[in-house]
Amino acid sequence: MPVTTAPAATVQQAHTAPGPDFDALRRSDPEIADVILGEMGREATGLQLIAAENFTSPAVLAALGSPLANKYAEGYPGARHHGGCEIVDVAERIAIDRAMSLFAAEHANVQPHSGSAAVLAAYAALLRPGDTVLAMGLPYGGHLTHGSPANFSGRWFDFIGYGVEPDTGIIDYDQVRLLARTHRPRAIVVGSIAYPRHPDYALFREIADETGAYLIADAAHPIGLVAGGAAPSPVPYADVVCATTHKVLRGPRGGMLLCGADLAERIDRAVFPFTQGGAQMHTVAAKAVAFGEAAAPAFSTYAHQVVTNARALAEGLAAEGVAVTTGGTDTHLITADTAPLGLDGRTARGRLAAAGMVLDTCALPYGDERGIRLGTAAVTTQGMGKAEMARIAELFSMALREDRKALTEVRELADGFPPYPARD
Incomplete structure (x- = not known):
């Protein structure tokens, strides 16, 4: 959806855009219809400044509300565990091709249900329980999947946290290198939920190569900026890139994975059948729409x-x-x-x-x-x-x-x- 400088509109006017099936919903379930109208009113009358949120385009919303939601599609295009997937296979192939083109990646998996699911799949593909992982510490902006004891990551793996320089708040790269040399992690994670600067992906790659570690980029927040050329891309440096499709990318709530051809099969098997069942094909189609919009x-x-x-x-x-x-x-x-x-x-x-x-x-x-x-x-x-x-x-x-x-x-x-x- 292009940036618009629309004229002022009343809350009631903003409420006129739920879509062609809204009247049917209002007749069949007025209670939920009121919830939707209430949320539209909340969004329209305040300032939504949560860094992880955005407004999808009407086209993305249309795909999310489409009959593709009816289809069960375990597996991948051309190799499903259910019949009747000929049409949804086309949608997923479009999403994959667009993601690969948009991010210059050799392989894309567009099935993860969330960013956390994408990270889980990356760990499943590259790690085994008990492996040591180096990631940004939670007090410095690390995500729950970067070693929180309340999360699967902190229970299954031995996480070591790196931090930032006290005076500048910038990642302490000397500390990252020292911790990597000391602990020899199986993987190093670069990315956070509360770090406002660009990480030095090339330096992280250097440290990972020096210590024999995989490099996993959790680019959930900056991936939309990467798509628009407003942030450096982790794709040339990371073994696997985990991302969300909402936030700045402005697509549906969901996740994706990008990697080289050498890890494609391992990543796909880690998503299905290891960590997920059937893909949500309406969401996959909405991701395809968002990737197409982001290429404009x-x-x-x-x-x-x-x-x-x-x-x-x-x-x-x-x-x-x-x-x-x-x-x-x-x-x-x-x-x-x-x-x-x-x-x-x-x-x-x-x-x-x-x-x-x-x-x-x-x-x-x-x-x-x-x-x-x-x-x-x-x-x-x-x-x-x-x-x-x-x-x-x-x-x-x-x-x-x-x-x-x-x-x-x-x-x-x-x-x-x-x-x-x-x-x-």
Whole structure:
């Protein structure tokens, strides 16, 4: 969906775009219809600043709501465990071909149900229980699948965490190399959920080769920027790239894997039959739609605007007294500390939510307090630019001070940029 600067629309107008089957749903199940309308109203009247969220295009939503949802399709195109897969095979082949072309990868698997499922499959393909894995520590932005004791990763594998430099917040590459030499991990994971800078994939590759480790890139957050040419690609460096298809990529909620031809069979077998059953063919088709959209020139413009907006928002927040980690961002993602304003992250998130500004908390390096994590993918999809980022920073300050006018002014801003403009 191209970036749009649509005219202002009322909440009621924004509610007119659920799709052609919505009237049937309203007749058969008004309770769920009201839930959908309620969520559309929430999305249309506030600012969605969660770094992992975005607004898919109407075409992606159409594929998700298609009869492809009816088909059981265990296996892969041409080798299914169910009959009648001739049509859905075409959809999956299209998705695979588009993903390979978009990311210049030798092989793609588009079946993972989520980013975590993709990481699980990568581990299943390359590791055995008890293997040592080096990944970014959770206090520094690592994901649950990077060794949390509450997650399968922390229970099945011996994770060693690397961190960031205390003064800059940048990955401590000397520490990464030292830990790799000391522990000789079977795999090194590069990627995080709360690191706003580009990792040095080439240096990670060098360290992995030096210590005999596989390199797994968890690119769930930056993969959409990679698709738009606004971030470096991990594909030439990593043995396996795990990613999501939502976030900046603006597709359906799901995952995918990219790898070289040498690991293709191992990756495919790790997805099916080892970690998953039947693929969700409506989601696979929606991924194909998103890959097609991301290949268009307009998406490159969008991806670069996402980064421009994030940098502008980070500057605005800093001007309002928020401590932005690493001093800024290279991506769609910003992490920050509200302690200079006398607020911990959870309190800040609550005050912002009360004003219609939705975001997350995150761990902060070298401290027990939590900070805030936000992103610009969704508001950029709505057509907002640098001027709106400056305004959002002002609204942040108002909300954190519990200024009662903040909610009204957030709604006024959101009204001018509906996520799904009204259709005639």
